Amino acid sequence: MADQHPVSPEGPISPTAPALRWEEPPEGPVLVLLDQTRLPAEEVDLVCTDVPALVEAIRSLAVRGAPLLGIAGAYGVALAAARGFDVDEAAESLAHARPTAVNLAYGVRRAAAAYQAAVRDDADEAQAAAAALAEARALHREDAEASDRMAAHGQALLEELLPAGGHRILTHCNTGALVSGGEGTALAVVKAVHRAGQLRRLWVDETRPLLQGARLTAYEAARAGMAYTLLADNAAGSLFAAGEVDAVLIGADRIAADGSVANKVGSYPLAVLARYHHVPFVVVAPTTTVDLATPDGAAIEVEQRSGHEVTHITIPYVPTVGHVAGTGVPVAPLGTQAHNPAFDVTPPELVTAIVTEQGVVSPVTADGIAELCARSRSGNGMLSE
Template sequence: MADQQVHDAPGPVPPQLPVLRWAQPPEGPVLVLLDQRRLPAHETELVCTDVPALVHAIQTLAVRGAPLLGIAGAYGIALAAARGYDVVEAAGLLEVARPTAVNLRYGVRLAADAHGRAEAAGATPEQAAGAALEAARALHRADAEASRRMAAHGLAFLGELLPGGGHRILTHCNTGALVSGGEGTAFAVALAAHRAGELRHLWVDETRPLLQGARLTAWEAARNGMPYSLLSDNAAGSLFAAGEVDAVMIGADRIAADGSVANKVGSYPLAVLARYHHVPFVVVAPTTTLDLTTPDGSAIEVEQRPAREVTEVPVPRGAVAEAGSGVSVAPLGTRAYNPAFDVTPPELVTAVVTEEGVLSPVTGDGIARLCAAARRGSEG
């Protein structure tokens, strides 16, 4: 079950509610999410008391973004264990809630494995649930630290690519604090540049059909006082042609073993434009997004979403909005092609920035080295 609590923003930069938090009221533990469907007009908390409610929140994009989905998945296992539900069944439901985002599977398995190890060692149900919760909290902390390190690596790399500062960065979808245990991935790099006085302008793609750029990235940029402009996705080409973009920086939902990058649909066209206009195309993602079990881009399962997200426009600002609910703009019965993601081949990617460092050029061997470095770091 899920309940909502609404907090109307009283001013231009109000304190932000936590994007995700674990709470233990008298009636039992819950997972509390900042409902991203209601932004930017309202900060609304969505309270999940069981895994089906969390799955619904994931599928309707109340909670989204690859790193945060991993964290949410781990807490979902802890919630199932603490509430006395079947953890194996919960893991099965969560893992397939959004198939492209590999972080979700990673977080679910991390917490489920911790729970299983505790049970095998003779722990009580309460102790096993505690082990799953600690695994989720550890992942949450690790992602915040990864965000900090990615921002530092990305800012240094920008300085190498574009000496002198004054960066004009184009970004797509939303990659800030709303997708992370910290300040984000690609957006965190732009924010670090802003704080260092090196960001001249942030170009924000609206990101159709669900407008994550317009609703979420613009909101985060405004909250942080960053110089930014919103553009329709199909205006990006003219922006490149005018020489107004110094670098493209995006996140990723999965990076295959060969370096192919799955990200929000619309990313691949930006990579093509960037290559034609000799503009760096940089992907920023934690190593939990690297997936050596997926050999190449053709093996990435791309989520297909409902046609109504394309055939309708979103409901008016401030209303409770299920993803894709709104006013019809196409004839009744219109079919739509609506992949949630597209895949960019590694030869179009200038660099992949992770918490373990920057990989450029992007190769399969390099991806394997980053994964090995991440394993060594977690074991240490």
């Protein structure tokens, strides 16, 4: 089910519709998603009435981004409980919808644990469902607060690393309001720098093969009034060589115990380029993205997506001559095999700093990650274990 909102060329800093919201119409509670596959051409609401619909939305990337996936997972458990479905089955399905982003399973576990605790305390179904919903809303609120703190910590770090100001920042994939309960992770830092008058240029990688940079980051940057330029991923090296990049800021889908960072494929080459050209490479992510159960980068499960995303150019909303909207235009010979990992892993020695809502880890070491986690446990408990 979808409601459509045309996108005007001007608008507020964030999308006119939130990336995710819970609603309770007369026919029963629903989770409403801003369908990110339809951006930037139009803002379309995707209404999920059950968990299978939400799982499909997660897998199709209608909803995406590590922090938001955690929130979506928590609301998905609440949706199953409120509509009388099997909560354990729903939680299992949601937790494995995408394997790399640790936040998804974390959000599912939190809401499921709240539901189960209520059941153990002899709550009825409505009360247990309310407990799951309250936990999802708490996670949503915590993520928005974490976004604000990450923006402040990241802005302070850039002022320290680049005291001359006038930052030229390169980013990869999309890490703004579309992935968060707040303004995002890495892009939240960029927005803070922009509001302070210190953003000279935002370089936006198009981010192959699904173009989240071209479709989504450029969309958010334009609405925020930033000076930004879109570039092909393989043009980044020439920018570094010309001295046009002052810092790289990316998000993360999982951070291992040793500080290895899994992020959208293409992040690792940027880290190598940044190290060679002596440019800070900064990861911005909430502590919910830290997974102490994953010891190192080699232990991170990297999602492998369909080769169709590489061999075809997908046109989700615009029909072309001879092709239907939602299908793909082939760009490779029929039968071509494609390698299409959704993420790659950057080792900690290539990461200048990890910025979280609890502060900054630099240099990035296992001890530094452990100390960060200890602070998180003694604070608001927003740590994945």
